[in-house]
Amino acid sequence: MSGPRTGGGYHEQLPWAIVALAGTGLTLFTVVWSGGTLGSGLTGNGFHAPPFAMSTVARLTTDGPAALWPTAPAAAVYAGMLALLALLAAPAALAVRFLVERASRPKGLAGRRELAAMCPKGIEARARELRPSLKGREQLRPDETGNLLGDLDPKGPELRSSYEDVELDLMAPRAGKSTGIAVPRVLRAQGAVLLTSNKSDVYAVTRAAREQAGTVWTFDPQGIAHSPRAMWWDLLGECHTIEGARRLAGHFVASVNDDTAKKDFWISAAQNTLTALFLAAARGKAPVVELLGWLADPADRTPIDLLREAKLVAMAEQLQGTVRGAVETRDGIYETARQTVSCLLDPEILAWVTPDPELPEFLPHQHVLGTDTLYLLSKDGGGSAAGVIAGLADATMRAGVVAAERMGGRLDPPLTAVLDEAANVCRISDLPDLYSHFGSRGINVVTLLQSYRQGARVWGEVGMDALWSAATVKLLGAGLDDADFVQKISTLVGQHDVRTPSVSRSKDGTSRSYSYRQEAVLPPDKIRALPKGTALLLATGVRPALIRLRPWYKEPGAAAISAAAKAETAAITQRAAGRLPGVTLGKR
Known part of the structure; x- marks a missing residue:
């Protein structure tokens, strides 16, 4: 008696x-017999079918179709x-294709039913519940109902997030963040738009289209797009x-401090001092350049006097x-x-x-009520205007x-609000804390x-975990x-059962049995090797799903957008x- 072994031998597969x-x-x-008879009948030569027997196969092989349908033209047969x-082949091919795609799709991921x-x-x-302005309308445009995420892999349908969802996207450089997420989100936006970036690519592609929706405001203090002020x-x-003063001070501090959860004494003290100076300048209607003078000369009592005059004694x-x-402490x-x-x-x-x-x-309070667009562009690294960009973005939101x-x-x-390169600018x-x-x-x-990890360097492990959970x-x-x-x-994606057959032979015959084992739906190597243009979707309350992003250049109307982008570039x-x-700010 031989032990169990997997697979079957030649004799097992022969039957x-x-x-x-x-x-x-x-x-x-059957196809030849039925098709020949059909061709004969449709050409007016009668539906006279030959016998459905082996003798018919022999006559067809030796004498051809003329021996079976003598009155019908060979071409008609x-x-x-x-x-x-x-x-018959068309539906069979579709069925085979469906089965192959279903077999190749990773088991354990969400399908159309789970993502309904x-x-x-x-x-x-959901959009009709969230947006009162849509009630009573019979037909809605897709972009009015939610934010396009992509198409469910492999054949759709398209998936959208609702207008109460907040999103976090993690992708390596040149993986489709701009073309598949940032640009489409700006182009399809129904209301006001806020975009931050350290490059001019999204700005160049979307500016012309957003000018048709409303006023375009470009805040470009470091010449990313070389836009005139x-x-x-x-x-x-x-x-x-x-x-408000403390928040603005926090933005400037965060622009030079990689982990806000690890503020040392000097960082915390500097934020407190900036808070007092910002508050004094705002209450005293002093310009920013005068505030910089206060920082240069700690002995200047002007901010202290302004705070006292504003009844901010503490x-x-x-x-x-x-x-x-x-x-030494003061100077530090x-x-x-x-x-x-x-x-x-x-x-x-x-x-x-x-x-x-x-x-x-x-x-900002007027911007959020319309359909205007605000581009916030800044370099990253030393000398960047990231503190100013964060302050304006925060004020707008x-x-x-x-x-x-x-x-x-x-x-x-x-x-x-598309916060591209948020960790940098x-x-x-x-x-x-604000996300949800x-x-x-x-x-x-x-x-x-x-x-x-990039987010953890900015907000710390605890902060990044909170951002992940809130999205x-x-x-x-x-x-x-x-x-x-x-x-x-x-x-998080989880595991699924994999059935493994085994065959045992003995003098009494052959028996087949099955065992089950747990296997990861998406092993780490497959997640790392996701093809460019695809993404793993994790939505609250739904099993993970694999989607295909929809780059702007593959959508209808891409030719006009591309031409405008080339002109802007x-x-x-x-x-x-x-x-x-330079040109002046365009109005509607």
Whole structure:
């Protein structure tokens, strides 16, 4: 008696091979017999079928179809055979294709049924609940119902997130973040748009289209798109309260501090000092350049006096205590504070946050109520304007919260905020805490990061875990190389049962048995090797699913968008070379 072994031998497969061969022959003969008779009948030569027997096969092989259908033209007989073969082959091919695709699809992932709430009918019903302006309308455009995520792999349908979802996307560089997520989200936005970036690619592709929707505001203090200064924003406009001043100070501190969860004494003290100075400047209506002078000279009592005049005695006493402290400590605090706002020493950057009576002022509370677009562009690394960018982005999104509260709880149409390169140019320190709150207010935030670890460097492990948990939709794309993170994702996706056959032979015959083992639905190596343009979708309350992103250049109307993008890119190049004069801000 031999032990069990997997697979079957030649003798075990032979009966099945004979059956398959006989079945194939019978099918072909049936097609020839029926098709020849059909061709004869349709050409007016009668539906006279030859006997359905082996003798007919022999006559057909030796004498051809003329011996079976003598009155019918050979061409008609052959045409009938081919037509019937095609008629039967088409559905058979579709069935085989369906079975092959189903067999190749990773088991354990969500399908159309589990994702019904994100499919067209489900997402439309949810949109009607969330947006009062859609009630009573029979037909809705797809972009009015939700944010396009992509198509369920392999054959759809398209999936959308609702207007109360907030999203976190992790993808390596050149994995499709811009073409498959940022650009489509800006182009399809129904309300106001906010975009942060350290490159001009999304700006170049979407600017022309967004100009048709409303005013385009471009905040480009470091010349990413070499856009002429055609606006200004009051940096101290949100600093009339202690909360607003502290938030702005936090943005500048976060722009130079990689992990806000690990603030040392100097960072915390510098944030407190900046809070007092911002508050004094806002209450005293002092310009930003004067505030920089206070930082340069700690002995200047002007901010202390302004705080006292504003009845902010406790804040004035705290600032005075810092100034009167040990010289070494005071100088260390002020030097740290100077480093955090050093970008304002650049007159090119300072001009964008200084009142200019000849240019329009950007007002966040008005922006969120329309269909305008705000591009926030900044370099990353040393000397970047990331603190200013984070301050303006935060002011705009908080203005959206205030507007939503006045509208009954939710913005309609929603505000779309695409925080591309958020870890580099838009470090809002408490973004993880605000994330779920934004979703409930109709503010669709999409944070784009290159990896989980990149976010942890900015918000700390605890903060990044909070951001991950608060995001109701997560897309994980190609090129995730963090082994620990990918292993965690594989665990989240889960396991499924795999049936393994085994064959045992003995003198009494052959027996087959099956055993089951657990196997990861998506092992870490497969998650890391996700093809470019695909992403793993993790949505709250639904099993993970694999989707295909929809790049803007493959969508209808891409030719016109591409032409406008080329023109804008050429204009950026010419402006960079100083050959094209700047244009003023376009209005509707």
